[in-house]
């Protein structure tokens with residue numbers, strides 16, 4: 001090898017080493033936030049909306065199931081819900097996973113007597129939610145938001161990052177696009 005070629009090869013090798021080192025210092029891409037979509041649904045509408053959101057975000061789904069279910073007959077459910085809300089009941093939930101791994105928890109409720117369904121209150125008051133990003137989605141029977149968003153703000157232990165997604169119960173199954181749009185705008 002001539003002295004000129006030797007110097008050229010050495011310069012190329014040094015360049016490659018530097019490029020390699022620079023590559024090693026490039027920060028890893030930000031990890032996707034781990035999101036939980038947790039909901040209570042008595043007759044399936046909020047469940048349909050929750051599924052759309054979980055699909056849009058690639059999030060995990062958790063159905064909140066009270067240990068003692070609400071009555072299946074509508075008028076009995078109305079009465080029990082009214083009494084529970086008046087009493088500030090926090091029904092025990094059958095299954096509650098470890099919330100620690102989640103960065104964000106989206107919470108779904110039907111509008112019950114103008115406010116959140118009690119099983120949802122049980123979840124959102126959990127101190128394990130402190131510091132997590134949270135947002136509410138709800139379905140209703142014509143009353144719209146009523147006091148749901150306000151009560152969510154008052155009770156939730158996490159940091160609320162968006163206005164609620166509010167969908168009429170009869171439109172929940174057909175609201176895939178609205179759910180995806182709301183989910184895409186969340187600052188997660």
Ligand SMILES: Cc1cc2nc3c(=O)[nH]c(=O)nc-3n(C[C@H](O)[C@H](O)[C@H](O)COP(=O)(O)O)c2cc1C
Nearest residue numbers: 041042043044045046110113114139141142143169
């Ligand atoms: C106990 C109970 C109370 C309700 N109270 C209200 C209400 O105050 N305002 C309203 O708009 N809809 C009310 N609804 C209707 C539900 O919010 C609506 O049908 C919702 O989409 C049901 O969601 P789900 O199928 O996930 O249970 C009530 C329904 C039940 C069962």
